[in-house]
Structures are given as structure tokens and as C-alpha cells.
Amino acid sequence: MVRERGDLPVAELLELANRVITNLPSAVIYFKFTCEKCGSRQAFDKPYLLYSHGRCEECNHITNIKTGGFILAATYRGMDWRGEKRIGQERN
Numbered sequence: 001m002v003r004e005r006g007d008l009p010v011a012e013l014l015e016l017a018n019r020v021i022t023n024l025p026s027a028v029i030y031f032k033f034t035c036e037k038c039g040s041r042q043a044f045d046k047p048y049l050l051y052s053h054g055r056c057e058e059c060n061h062i063t064n065i066k067t068g069g070f071i072l073a074a075t076y077r078g079m080d081w082r083g084e085k086r087i088g089q090e091r092n
């Protein structure tokens, strides 16, 4: 199995993702995994969903996902129409 530096076991990954979402409610996360055949990084299209298997867009191999990471994206969710904070999270 290819494990890219930074990939976490699924249990740790979900724990970290939960912590991020709890502390940063405007965050949207997309889970990623490393293809076990060709080693390319793949991300799932749907936010917050980590599947048990993922198909590689490069080589079509299906990886049984045991480790992974996520992309953290910011949105305007939780902001009013002027883009001001409505829910008191900090932004740096």
C-alpha cells in the first residue's frame, strides 16, 4: 500500500475532520486518498464524504481506503450578505 506522507489512518482522519468542522463551521472538507497502484493523489467530488473505496482517475484502479487526508476549503456559509461573520469563528 502506498502511503503518502501526511496520510492518516481513517479513524484518525475522521477524528481530525470532526475537530476541524467543529472548530471552523464555515469549512468544507473534501477527502483525499493515494492510489495504491500508481501513487497519484485523488480527491472525492462530494464534500464531507469518505468512501470505503475510491477509483483512481489516472489508472482506474480501485483503492480500498485505509488512509487519507482532506482538502480544507472556505466558503461563505455562515456569513451574511455583506460577507460579515454571523457565527463567531476566528479567521486568520
Ligand SMILES: [Zn+2]
Binding pocket: 035, 036, 037, 038, 039, 040, 056, 057, 058, 059, 060, 061
Ligand atoms: Zn492510480
